[in-house]
Structure formats: C-alpha cells, structure tokens
Amino acid sequence: GQQLNQSPQSMFIQEGEDVSMNCTSSSIFNTWLWYKQEPGEGPVLLIALYKAGELTSNGRLTAQFGITRKDSFLNISASIPSDVGIYFCAGRGGNAGKSTFGDGTTLTVKP
Amino acid sequence: DSGVTQTPKHLITATGQRVTLRCSPRSGDLSVYWYQQSLDQGLQFLIHYYNGEERAKGNILERFSAQQFPDLHSELNLSSLELGDSALYFCASSDTGGNTIYFGEGSWLTVV
Numbered sequence: 001g002q003q004l005n006q007s008p009q010s011m012f013i014q015e016g017e018d019v020s021m022n023c024t025s026s027s028i029f030n031t032w033l034w035y036k037q038e039p040g041e042g043p044v045l046l047i048a049l050y051k052a053g054e055l056t057s058n059g060r061l062t063a064q065f066g067i068t069r070k071d072s073f074l075n076i077s078a079s080i081p082s083d084v085g086i087y088f089c090a091g092r093g094g095n096a097g098k099s100t101f102g103d104g105t106t107l108t109v110k111p
Numbered sequence: 112d113s114g115v116t117q118t119p120k121h122l123i124t125a126t127g128q129r130v131t132l133r134c135s136p137r138s139g140d141l142s143v144y145w146y147q148q149s150l151d152q153g154l155q156f157l158i159h160y161y162n163g164e165e166r167a168k169g170n171i172l173e174r175f176s177a178q179q180f181p182d183l184h185s186e187l188n189l190s191s192l193e194l195g196d197s198a199l200y201f202c203a204s205s206d207t208g209g210n211t212i213y214f215g216e217g218s219w220l221t222v223v
Binding site for chain 1: 113115144146152154156211214215216219
C-alpha cells in the first residue's frame with residue numbers, strides 16, 4: 001500500500017523561529033493535505049494542494065506540492081505558542097478512495 | 112466547526128462489550144471515512160463509504176463493522192471489545208470530488 005514518510009517526528013523550537021516539515025512517498029499523489037491536531041480534538045485542515053508545483057499560503061503557513069507529486073512540505077514562519085500541536089500530511093491518490101496519512105510531526109513552541 | 116458531527120464524544124465500556132459510534136457528515140457530502148487514532152499514534156484508516164456503498168477498507172478488524180445509511184449518516188460498530196481498542200475514533204467526510212476531507216471532533220473510547 002501507499003506509505004508516507006513524515007519528518008521530523010518532533011520539533012522543539014523557540015517562539016519566533018521558522019519551522020519546516022515535509023512528507024515524502026514512493027507513490028504519486030493527486031492531492032496533498034496538511035492538518036493540525038490539538039489534544040483531544042479532530043484534525044483541522046490547514047492547506048490543500050491540488051496541482052504539482054502549487055505553492056499555497058494560509059497566514060503564516062506555506063505549503064508546496066512537489067513537482068514529482070511524491071512530496072510536500074509545510075513551513076510555519078515566526079512561530080507562536082498556539083502553533084503547538086501535531087501536524088499531519090495526507091496524500092490522496094486517484095483510485096484508493098482514501099487519504100494516506102503521515103505519522104505526524106509534534107511541534108512544541110517555547111515562549 | 113468542520114460540520115462533521117460525531118457522537119458520543121466519550122464512552123467508557125468493559126471488555127467484551129459492543130458499542131456503536133455515530134457520524135453525521137457535512138451537509139451534501141456523500142463520502143464518509145472512519146479512522147482510528149491510538150495514544151501517541153497517527154491516523155489509521157479503517158473504512159470508506161460513498162453514498163451507502165463500501166468503497167475502500169483499511170486496517171479494520173473483523174470485530175469492527177460500519178455502514179452508511181440512506182440519509183448518509185454512518186455508524187461504526189465495535190464488538191468483543193479489547194483493552195487495545197481504546198482510542199480516538201474519527202469520522203471524516205468529503206464531497207463527490209473527494210479531494211479534501213473534513214474531520215469530526217472524534218469519539219474517545221476507553222475499554223476497561
């Protein structure tokens with residue numbers, strides 16, 4: 001089946017620093033999605049990418065759909081304490097009818 | 112608020128018992144997905160329904176089953192529960208294109 005490798009597994013950063021995380025796969029995806037999950041809550045969609053090479057921003061968040069369609073990255077600029085959470089990438093292929101999720105990147109921001 | 116509604120939010124039950132988790136998708140969404148998230152783990156895909164029909168199956172145990180009803184709500188049935196079944200169970204929905212899925216807040220199941 002399709003597998004996603006998400007890295008890093010966890011990050012401990014100082015408030016104000018920029019953050020970068022990525023997902024890679026051996027499979028091609030048609031859609032990349034990035035979610036944030038806070039404790040005890042469901043994942044919330046941050047950014048959706050639908051085309052290879054697409055670069056999309058949502059406030060301080062920027063994500064890109066890799067041109068090979070096998071990878072994507074998410075950047076957070078000028079991190080703040082409320083950025084704390086688990087960030088998941090998800091790739092969606094054409095036939096699977098489902099999204100494959102990475103294992104998540106746990107972000108801790110120290111004030 | 113994603114528009115996906117799950118009930119109950121919390122559930123505690125004993126081993127060997129059976130529970131049913133309920134999900135109402137976003138208005139107009141035909142696809143419903145179920146995911147399991149154990150402590151400190153990622154999201155494990157269980158099953159996908161589209162307009163009442165099963166479309167894809169993931170790592171769903173034989174003790175678990177799901178269905179989607181004509182009004183598009185879905186239920187996940189978990190039977191012969193074991194301690195290891197304790198987890199957050201998420202429902203998600205998407206529209207016909209299915210490119211973007213939206214999650215509910217989850218049902219937290221504790222098996223004691």
